[in-house]
Amino acid sequence: xAERSSWMLYGANGRSGRLILDEALRRGHRPVLxxxxxxxxxxxxxxTGLSTRLLPLEDGRALRAALSGVSCVLHAAGPYHLTGSAxxxxxxxxxxxxxxxxxxxxDFGEALACDxxxxxxxxxxxxxxxxxxxxxxxxxAQLARRxxxxxxxxxxxxxxxAGRSRAATLSTAxxxxxxxxxxxxxxxxxxxxxxxxxxxxxxxxHAIRFAAAPAAELVAAQRSTxxxxxxxxxxxxRAAAAxxxxxxPWLGTVLRWQAAxxxxxxxxxESEIAAQRSRxxxxxxxxxxxxxxxxxxxxxxxxxxxxxxxxxxxLQLHDRRTGALTPVQAFGTGLxxxxxxxxxxxx
Numbered sequence: 001x002a003e004r005s006s007w008m009l010y011g012a013n014g015r016s017g018r019l020i021l022d023e024a025l026r027r028g029h030r031p032v033l034x035x036x037x038x039x040x041x042x043x044x045x046x047x048t049g050l051s052t053r054l055l056p057l058e059d060g061r062a063l064r065a066a067l068s069g070v071s072c073v074l075h076a077a078g079p080y081h082l083t084g085s086a087x088x089x090x091x092x093x094x095x096x097x098x099x100x101x102x103x104x105x106x107d108f109g110e111a112l113a114c115d116x117x118x119x120x121x122x123x124x125x126x127x128x129x130x131x132x133x134x135x136x137x138x139x140x141a142q143l144a145r146r147x148x149x150x151x152x153x154x155x156x157x158x159x160x161x162a163g164r165s166r167a168a169t170l171s172t173a174x175x176x177x178x179x180x181x182x183x184x185x186x187x188x189x190x191x192x193x194x195x196x197x198x199x200x201x202x203x204x205x206h207a208i209r210f211a212a213a214p215a216a217e218l219v220a221a222q223r224s225t226x227x228x229x230x231x232x233x234x235x236x237x238r239a240a241a242a243x244x245x246x247x248x249p250w251l252g253t254v255l256r257w258q259a260a261x262x263x264x265x266x267x268x269x270e271s272e273i274a275a276q277r278s279r280x281x282x283x284x285x286x287x288x289x290x291x292x293x294x295x296x297x298x299x300x301x302x303x304x305x306x307x308x309x310x311x312x313x314x315l316q317l318h319d320r321r322t323g324a325l326t327p328v329q330a331f332g333t334g335l336x337x338x339x340x341x342x343x344x345x346x347x
Contacts, residue, residue, distance in 0.1 A: 007313055008032040008070045008096075010055070010087065011077025013040035016101060016130070019306035020076055021048070027310055032070060035077060057083055063090040071320075072097035072124070074313050080107040080127075088114060088125060097123040097316055101130025101309050105181055108133070108216035109188070112223065115324035125324040128216055129312035130305035131278075132157055136217040136232065137224055137328045138336035139282040139296045139344065144225035145333075146346075147292045150284040153225065155217055155232040156200040156210040160276040161301040181214035183222045183230035194241035196231060200281045201293040201347055211236035211244065224328040227284065276300040281347075293347040298339055307339040 009024065011017040012033040024031055025048065034053040035041050045052035053066050067073060067090055075087045080102040088111060091098040102108055111127035118125045128134065136155045144150055180191040194211035210233035217232045236244065278301050283293040298304045308327075315331045327335055336342055 006032065006070045007317065008034050008053075008067065008073040010034045010073055010075045012052075013037055013044055014077055016078075016302060016305065017076040018044075019302050020074065020101075020309050023303075023306045023310045024313075027314070029310070029313075031074075032066075034066065034073075057086040060086070060090060063087070064094045067091055067094035067096040070096055072099060072313065072316055074129075074309060075100040075102075076309070078102065078104075080104045084111060084127075091123065091125070092117050092121050095121055095123060097125070097320065099124075099126045099129050099309070099312055099316060101305055102127045103130065103132045103216045105188075105214050105216045105219060109219050112219065112324045112326070119323045122322055124316060124321040124330065126312065126316065126321070126327060126330045128220055129309045129327050131159065131301045131308065132280075133216050133220045134308045134312075134327045135278075135296050135298060135304070135336045135342075136215075136280050136282070137220040137326060138333045139280055139294055140217075140221040140227075140230075140284075141224050141328045141333045142344065143282050143284045143292050143294055144227060147284050147286060147290055149286045149288075149290075150225070150227050150292075151286050152229040153221060153227045153231075153282065153284045154198065154200060155215075155221065155230070156198075156234075156281040156283075157215070157217070157232065158208065158210075158235050158280070159278045159301040161278075162273045162276065162303075179214065180212055181218060182212060182232075183218050183228070186222065186226075186228045188219060188222075192245045194236060194244040196233075197236070197238050197241045198233070200233075201283050201295070208235055209237055210234060211241035220326040220328070223326050273300050273303070278304060295345045295347055296336065296342065297345070298336070298342040304339050304342070308335065311335060311338045 009031040013035050032051050034055045038054045041052045084107040108127050114125045180193040180195050196212045212231050213234045215232040278298050280296045285291045321330050
């Protein structure tokens with residue numbers, strides 16, 4: 001097990017943060033707990049015996065002072081288009097490495113743009129060490145090794161979660177308002193939401209229909225594989241995809257309003273969680289018609305993300321990377337399979 005250097009879990013009292021904390025405690029960690037809700041943090045500190053810090057992101061001076069005492073921070077307080085930039089800036093100033101569980105494509109790209117500053121500060125900026133980016137990027141990188149000349153890649157993510165957090169809903173809303181994305185000839189370009197649909201992959205018993213979505217997995221996979229044309233998608237019928245192309249920005253506004261009014265996260269009963277299985281398919285091909293595919297299966301999305309995130313923190317503390325890196329660039333393609341219950345099947 002990795003050396004237990006000091007690290008901070010920011011957003012410890014949120015839905016994802018609490019699952020990460022449970023996993024960290026199970027693996028013997030004693031992180032500093034931080035966030036923006038003093039009452040919840042105090043209760044959490046009393047329950048766990050861990051140190052707590054009330055740290056509003058707007059208080060840059062206090063944030064930098066607190067971060068200067070830890071090796072790295074795992075940022076679990078989304079939505080990241082509202083919180084990521086401030087935390088990264090404080091980490092760079094304080095000399096503390098930054099990891100997050102972000103899946104928002106715009107903020108993910110902004111994080112990777114910090115490479116020069118991160119190397120100068122001697123720290124790492126590693127976004128996306130949660131569910132989608134870790135598992136999809138690892139699978140994509142494995143396919144790229146099987147077909148080195150691949151010119152296109154398609155990722156299909158069927159994530160099963162026990163409910164949904166307010167932060168995740170706000171992130172989805174922002175993505176719908178911003179519109180669709182794909183990677184075309186190595187460049188991230190804007191498209192209509194759900195601009196394409198497909199069934200993936202060929203010959204798989206679990207095949208369902210997917211529609212293109214603006215996911216951070218696009219940027220991560222392109223950076224680690226250099227495949228020039230990439231699309232990522234989520235389960236959506238052809239009819240729903242057509243509706244989404246027309247109403248995506250409006251639906252995003254509605255989701256944002258609903259999430260802002262919600263007082264608690266939506267959580268499924270524990271009895272439903274153990275049986276849930278999330279799956280990701282990756283397909284790649286080249287200009288000569290060669291084709292490869294694989295499927296990764298893991299557990300419930302939030303718990304798989306928590307496990308991946310704690311493993312990423314352990315790896316960063318053990319062998320301190322520097323620069324702005326995707327999870328695969330930082331930790332290799334084996335990161336996903338460190339999560340219990342995860343398996344990869346070649347198709």
